[in-house]
Amino acid sequence: xxxxxxxxxxxxxxxxxxxxxxxxxxxxxxxxxxxxxxxxxxxxxxxxxxxxxxxxxxxxxxxxxxxxxxxxxxxxxxxxxxxxxxxxxxxxxxxxxxxxxxxxxxxxxxxxxxxxxxxxxxxxxxxxxxxxxxxxxxxxxxxxxxxxxxxxxxxxxxxxxxxxxxxxxxxxxxxxxxxxxxxxxxxxxxxxxxxxxxxxxxxxxxxxxxxxxxxxxxxxxxxxxxxxxxxxxxxxxxxxxxxxxxxxxxxxxxxxxxxxxxxxxxxxxxxxxxxxxxxxxxxxxxxxxxxxxxxxxxxxxxxxxxxxxxxxxxxxxxxxxxxxxxxxxxxxxxxxxxxxxxxxxxxxxxxxxxxxxxxxxxxxxxxxxxxxxxxxxxxxxxxxxxxxxxxxxxxxxxxxxxxxxxxxxxxxxxxxxxxxxxxxxxxxxxxxxxxxxxxxxxxxxxxxxxxxxxxxxxxxxxxxxxxxxxxxxxxxxxxxxxxxxxxxxxxxxxxxxxxxxxxxxxxxxxxxxxxxxxxxxxxxxxxxxxxxxxxxxxxxxxxxxxxxxxxxxxxxxxxxxxxxxxxxxxxxxxxxxxxxxxxxxxxxxxxxxxxxxxxxxxxxxxxxxxxxxxxxxxxxxxxxxxxxxxxxxxxxxxxxxxxxxxxxxxxxxxxxxxxxxxxxxxxxxxxxxxxxxxxxxxxxxxxxxxxxxxxxxxxxxxxxxxxxxxx
Numbered sequence: 135x136x137x138x139x140x141x142x143x144x145x146x147x148x149x150x151x152x153x154x155x156x157x158x159x160x161x162x163x164x165x166x167x168x169x170x171x172x173x174x175x176x177x178x179x180x181x182x183x184x185x186x187x188x189x190x191x192x193x194x195x196x197x198x199x200x201x202x203x204x205x206x207x208x209x210x211x212x213x214x215x216x217x218x219x220x221x222x223x224x225x226x227x228x229x230x231x232x233x234x235x236x237x238x239x240x241x242x243x244x245x246x247x248x249x250x251x252x253x254x255x256x257x258x259x260x261x262x263x264x265x266x267x268x269x270x271x272x273x274x275x276x277x278x279x280x281x282x283x284x285x286x287x288x289x290x291x292x293x294x295x296x297x298x299x300x301x302x303x304x305x306x307x308x309x310x311x312x313x314x315x316x317x318x319x320x321x322x323x324x325x326x327x328x329x330x331x332x333x334x335x336x337x338x339x340x341x342x343x344x345x346x347x348x349x350x351x352x353x354x355x356x357x358x359x360x361x362x363x364x365x366x367x368x369x370x371x372x373x374x375x376x377x378x379x380x381x382x383x384x385x386x387x388x389x390x391x392x393x394x395x396x397x398x399x400x401x402x403x404x405x406x407x408x409x410x411x412x413x414x415x416x417x418x419x420x421x422x423x424x425x426x427x428x429x430x431x432x433x434x435x436x437x438x439x440x441x442x443x444x445x446x447x448x449x450x451x452x453x454x455x456x457x458x459x460x461x462x463x464x465x466x467x468x469x470x471x472x473x474x475x476x477x478x479x480x481x482x483x484x485x486x487x488x489x490x491x492x493x494x495x496x497x498x499x500x501x502x503x504x505x506x507x508x509x510x511x512x513x514x515x516x517x518x519x520x521x522x523x524x525x526x527x528x529x530x531x532x533x534x535x536x537x538x539x540x541x542x543x544x545x546x547x548x549x550x551x552x553x554x555x556x557x558x559x560x561x562x563x564x565x566x567x568x569x570x571x572x573x574x575x576x577x578x579x580x581x582x583x584x585x586x587x588x589x590x591x592x593x594x595x596x597x598x599x600x601x602x603x604x605x606x607x608x609x610x611x612x613x614x615x616x617x618x619x620x621x622x623x624x625x626x627x628x629x630x631x632x633x634x635x636x637x638x639x640x641x642x643x644x645x646x647x648x649x650x651x652x653x654x655x656x657x658x659x660x661x662x663x664x665x666x667x668x669x670x671x672x673x674x675x676x677x678x679x680x681x682x683x684x685x686x687x688x689x690x691x692x693x694x695x696x697x698x699x700x701x702x703x704x705x706x707x708x709x710x711x712x713x714x715x716x717x718x719x720x721x722x723x724x725x726x727x728x729x730x731x732x733x734x735x736x737x738x739x740x741x742x743x744x745x746x747x748x749x750x751x752x753x754x755x756x757x758x759x760x761x762x763x764x765x766x767x768x769x770x771x772x773x774x775x776x777x778x779x780x781x782x783x784x785x786x787x788x789x790x791x792x793x794x795x796x797x798x799x800x801x802x803x804x805x806x807x808x809x810x811x812x813x814x815x816x817x818x819x820x821x822x823x824x825x826x827x828x829x830x831x832x833x834x835x836x837x838x839x840x841x842x843x844x845x
Contacts, residue, residue, distance in 0.1 A: 136505040136506070137505055137506070137507065137508045137509070138543065138544055138545055138546040139496060139499060139500040139503070139509055139511060139546070140508060140509060140510045140511070140545075140546050140547075140548050140553050141496065141510075141511045141513065141545055141546070141547050141548070142188075142189060142466065142510055142511070142512050142513065142547075142549065142550045142553060143189065143513050143514075144188075144189040144190075144191060144408065144431060144468075144513070144514040144515075144550065145176060145189070145515070145516075145517030146191045146193075146349075146408055146514065146515065146517055147173060147176075147190060147191060147192045147193065147196060147517050147518060148193040148195070148196055148349065148353055148410075148516075148518075149164050149165045149168065149193070149195065149196045149199060150195060150352070150621075150624045150625075150626035150627070151198065151199065151352055151621045151624065151650075152164070152165065152199065152211075152646065153199065154649055154650075154653065155614055155617060155621070155650075155653050155657065156653050156656055156657065158207065159212070160199075160208070160210070160211040160212065161212045161642060161646065162211065162212070162213075162639070162642065162646075163211045163212070163213035165196065165199040165200060165203070165211075166203060166211060166213075166324055166328060167290040168518045169203075169324070169327055169328045169331055170290050170291045170323070170324045171290050171291060171292045171522070171527060172292065172517065172518045172521060172527075173200075173327075173334075173518075174292070174295065174327050174330050174331055174334055175292040175294055175295050175527070175529075176190075176517055177334045177335055177338050177344060178295075178334055179294070179529070179532060179533065179536070180338060180343055180536070183536040183537070184343060185540045185546075185547070186343070186536045186539060186540055186547045187343050187344070187345075187547050187548050187549045187552060188343070188344055188345075188547065188549065189344070189345045189346075189347060189406065189549045189550050190344055190345075190347070191348065191349060191408040192335065192347075192348065192396070192399075193348065193349045193351075193353050193392075193410075194348065194349075194351045194352075194391070194392045194395040194396065194399075195351060195352045195353060195624065197332070197395060197396075197399050200328055200331055200332065201332075203325070204325075204328060209325070213235070213236075214321065214324075216228055216231060216232060216283075217283045217286070217287055217317070217321060218317075218318075218321060220314055221276045221277070221279040221280035221283060221314075222276040222280075224279055226268075226271060229271045229274065230267050230271055232279055232282060232283065233258050233262075233267075233270065233271060233274065234262075234267075236282050236283065236285075236286040237254075237255055237258070237286070238286075238638070239286070239289050239290065239522065240522040240523055241255075242523075243522060243523060243525055243526075243527075244289045244290075244522060245289070248306075248309065249309060250281055250285060250309045250310040251282075251285040251286075251289060254278060254281065254285070257273060257274070257278070258270055258273075258274075277311065280312055280313075280314070280317065281311070281312050283317055284305070284312040284317050284320055287320045287321060287324060288305060288306065288320050290324075291320070291323060291324070291327070292527050292529075293527055294527065294529045295327070296323075299323065301319050301323075302319070302320070302323055305319065305320065332399060335400065336400055336401065339400060339402070344549070345405070345406065345549035345550060345551045345552070346396070346400050346402075347404050347405070347406035347407060347408060347550075348392045348393060348395075348396040348404040348406075348407060348408075349392060349407065349409065349410050350385065350389045350392050350409070350410060351387075351388045351389075351391045351392040351395065351620060352388060352620045352621050352623060353410040353624045353625050353626065354384070354385070354388055354410060354620075354623040354624055354625060355410060355411060355413045355572070355578060355581050355625050355628075356388075356409050356410065356414075356421060357413050357415035357418055357578065358578060358581060358582060359379075359381055359384045359385045359388070359623060360380065360381070360382040360385050360415065360417035360418070361379075361382075361417060362375065362378075362379045362380070362591065363380075364415050364417065364570040365570075365577070365579075365582045365583065367415075367569065367570040367571070368439075368569070368571050368575075368576055368577035368578070369577050369578075369579060369583070372579065372582070373583050373585075373588065374582065374583070374588065375582075375588040375589075375591040375592045375595070376588075376592065377591065377592050377595040377596070378595070379591060379595045379598075381598070382417055382420070382421060384598075384623060385417070385418075385421045386421055386424060386425070387616075388620060388623070389407075389421055389422070389425050389427075390425055392404075393425060393427075404427075405427070405428040405429060405551050406427070406428065406430065406431070406551060407422055407427045407429070407431075408430070408431055408514070409422075409430060409431075409432065410624075410625050411572045411573055411574065411580070411581075411625055412431070412436070412572050412573035413432075413571070413572040413573075413578065413625075414430070414432045414568055414569075414570070414571070414572075415568060415569075415570035415571075416458075416570070418430075419456055419458060419463070419568055420460060422463060423458060423460040423461045423463060426461075427463055428463055428464065428551070428554070429453070429463055429464040429466065429551070430463065430465055430466075431465065431466045431467070431468065431512060431514055432465065432467060432468065432573065433467065433468045433470060433514075433571075433572070433576070434450055434467045434468055434469060434470050435470065435571065435573070435575070435576035436467065436568065436569050436571055436576055437449065437450065437454075439569035439571060439576050440565055440566060440568055440569040441565075441566070447502040447503050447509075448503060450467055450469065451469075451499060451509040452507075452508075452509060452510055452559070453465065453466045453550075453553070453554060453557075453559045454466075454467075454559055454563065454565050455558075455559035455560065455561070455563050455564050455565070456564060456565050456568065457564035462564070464554050464558065465565070465568075466510065466512045466550055468512050468513070468514040468573065469511055469512060469513060472492070472495060472511065472513050473513050473514055473515045474515075475488075475491070475492065475495075476492075476513065476515055476520065477515045477516065477520045478520070478740065478741040478744075479744050480492070480524075480531060481523040481524040481528075481531075481741065482523075482741065482742075482744065482745035483745075485530040485531040485534045485535075486534060488531055488535075489531070489534045489535045489538050493538055493542065493545075496511065496544075496545060497544065499511060500544060500545075508553075508556070508557040510548075510550075510553050510557075523741070575692070575693075575788075579634075580628070580629060580635075581625060581629065582628065584631060584632030584633070584634070585632075586631035586632050586670050586671060586672070587628050587631045587632055589631075589670050590627060590628055590631055590647060590670055591628075593648070593651050593663075593665065593666065593670075594619070594622055594651060596663070597619060597622070597651045597654050597655060598619055598654075600654075600655060600658070600660055601615055601616060601654060601658055601660075604658050604659075604660055605658075612657070614653075614657045615653075615655075615656075615658035616654070618650050618651070618653040618654040618657055619650075619651070619654040621650045622647060622650040622651045622654065626643070627643060627644075627647035627650075630643040630644070631644070631670060631671065640671060641669065641671060644669055644670050645669070647670070648666045648667075648669075651666055652666040652667075679703055679704045679705075680831065681702055681703040681725070681726045681727070683701035684727060684728045684729070685698070685699060685701055685702050685726035685727070685728065686698075686728050687699060687702075687726075687733050687735070687791060687793075688791075689733075689783040689784065689785050689792070689793050690785050690787065690791065691785035691786045691788060691790065691791055692785075692787050692788050692789065693788070693789065699726070699735055701726065702724045702725060702726035702733070703724065703725045703726060703831055704722055704723070704725075705722060705723045705725075705809075705823070705831075706721075706722050707720050707721055707811075707821075707823050718739060718742065718821065719738055719739050719742045719743045719749075719813055719820065719821060720736060720737075720738060720751070720811065720813055720821050720823065721737040721738060721739060722736070722737045723735070723737075723753075723809075723811055723823070724736075724737070725809075725831060730795060730796060731793045731794060731795055731796060732793070732794045732796055732799065733791070733792065733793050733794075734761070734790075734791070734792045734793075734794070735789055735790065735791050736751060736789065736790040736811070737789050737790075738789065738790060740788070746765075746816075746820075747815065747816065748764075748765060748815065748816070749765050749813060749814065749815040750762060750763065750764050750765070750813070750814045750815070751763040751790065751811070751812070752775075752811070752812045752814070753792075753809060753810075754809070754810050754811075754812070755807045755808055755809050755810075755828075760774070760775035761773075761775070761782070761792065761794060762775050763784060763790065763792065765786075770784060770786045770790075771784060772784035772792050774794070774798060806830050806831065807830070807831050808828035808829070808830055809830075809831055810822065810823070810824065810828050810829065811823045
């Protein structure tokens with residue numbers, strides 16, 4: 135029997151719980167903004183493609199916040215309250231807040247296309263030093279502030295939905311000189327879209343086109359809740375907090391309450407589970423089995439680590455069975471390449487070319503697995519954040535993709551549950567012990583190991599111990615105290631600690647985490663430790679850090695271990711970025727040495743780099759030396775720009791890593807290099823750091839004794 139290639143899209147819809155359970159205040163607008171831009175259109179777009187079946191994973195912390203926006207007591211956030219205030223009545227502090235934060239949108243796709251919005255940004259300037267804010271605010275008149283209030287909220291409404299609404303379409307065409315009545319119409323549209331979300335998903339599920347799944351309530355990293363030591367399975371040398379955190383009962387609570395909340399919201403139980411960040415372990419399996427989950431999903435790297443074998447299509451493109459003492463469930467593994475192409479690559483392609491590439495890759499998979507057995511390709515990614523990088527919020531790409539898939543008999547889009555009902559895993563098989571890791575490099579370094587992350591875990595552990603000592607978890611009077619602790623167990627807070635990810639709102643995420651932990655004390659009637667009033671995040675990092683010890687990196691284009699570049703020097707290019715990082719290819723330069731070689735690491739925006747053809751990265755230094763890295767026809771090579779033509783060790787995967795033998799640099803011991811880094815493509819210089827002059831950096835270990843530890 136010949137089978138089509140089955141394709142399961144799983145869109146993950148999630149926001150951390152922002153609202154303060156003590157005050158009811160909500161300082162961040164992301165639930166509302168994504169409700170206006172992503173949640174409704176992603177499911178309603180399927181109505182004209184009845185043959186395209188998909189899976190949506192909706193996290194309970196998101197469900198709660200959507201519902202709270204519709205209640206009289208909690209229907210606002212700090213950004214909405216400031217948007218509703220008449221522009222002429224804004225205080226100087228509110229004016230600065232508006233100018234500082236109401237350009238939080240993708241520069242290329244959500245600001246530049248709208249002349250007035252872009253002009254307001256130009257009037258403000260891309261980068262405003264703190265001392266210049268009073269002068270900048272003075273340049274703006276009440277009409278400017280009103281237009282900015284309208285455009286920020288209008289740009290965050292999905293363009294496809296926006297242009298189906300006569301009022302919003304007219305406001306977009308009007309473009310400027312908005313009135314307070316115009317603004318009220320835009321904000322009313324936000325509330326209307328929030329109110330449509332749950333109904334749209336229920337209707338899609340009722341007509342059988344969508345399967346709805348869940349995640350543990352507040353999106354925690356389940357293996358870490360069960361045992362922090364699970365992080366050392368993938369990274370044996372990873373530094374852990376000086377506390378014990380081993381609470382599978384918290385994971386059970388998070389999952390059981392999530393399943394109850396899901397059934398309450400959608401009228402039917404969730405069969406499937408996306409463990410937050412694809413994080414799995416044997417403890418995760420045990421918790422899922424106890425909760426009677428039928429299937430779960432994670433990243434393909436977990437499969438290869440579990441089986442200890444290289445990637446093969448026959449193993450990846452099918453569900454597997456996990457049979458344990460507590461029962462059995464199915465597990466599917468995410469195709470990383472296809473998922474990441476939608477999430478990070480296709481936004482810079484013409485929609486037709488992106489769709490053709492996607493279908494070509496599916497055809498290749500079908501050839502590899504053959505038509506004689508049913509195969510399932512699992513494509514799993516965030517259903518919210520990618521689209522702001524696409525023109526028109528991804529509408530053309532998605533509609534062309536769905537139309538092409540619907541018209542092609544080689545492919546069939548199914549929900550995971552549909553495929554499992556028709557083609558369950560082989561009854562005789564069972565995977566061995568599941569490797570403990572996440573979708574990010576099959577480890578947990580994003581959430582633990584950095585000193586800031588470890589400090590946060592320590593505060594969380596102490597708060598939990600205090601709640602246990604204060605009384606039973608089953609005491610209804612302490613329910614909100616435990617809820618606050620559950621919120622603080624969410625993955626998003628740890629995500630923004632350390633230097634792995636960048637956010638202009640990182641300090642606010644820090645404050646919110648500490649607020650949730652502090653609220654667990656307050657709501658239990660306990661004194662709040664003073665340390666929760668102090669930021670965990672260090673002060674803004676200097677642009678340049680010098681090395682603190684020798685390094686010995688593996689030149690493979692990846693951060694092979696947590697310690698590989700820990701002692702390297704670093705120059706942060708993000709301070710030079712445009713408003714949105716996707717417009718900047720080069721993010722930072724790492725450098726260091728051992729006895730024989732000088733090492734460089736360039737962190738890149740791979741999505742932005744993929745849009746360039748035949749690019750060159752050049753690292754130049756004193757003595758007219760130049761290290762040239764070229765990408766030609768997909769291959770990357772590094773050479774010194776001298777008479778020597780031998781290639782140097784070089785690798786580009788997630789980062790660019792290079793090694794240069796010291797004896798080819800003609801350096802004196804103790805000498806300082808004067809560096810500059812340049813990106814060119816098509817004969818044009820696109821980026822240079824610093825923009826003028828050079829960076830002075832140490833080039834050998836002779837100066838290590840004089841370097842201060844970067845606390």
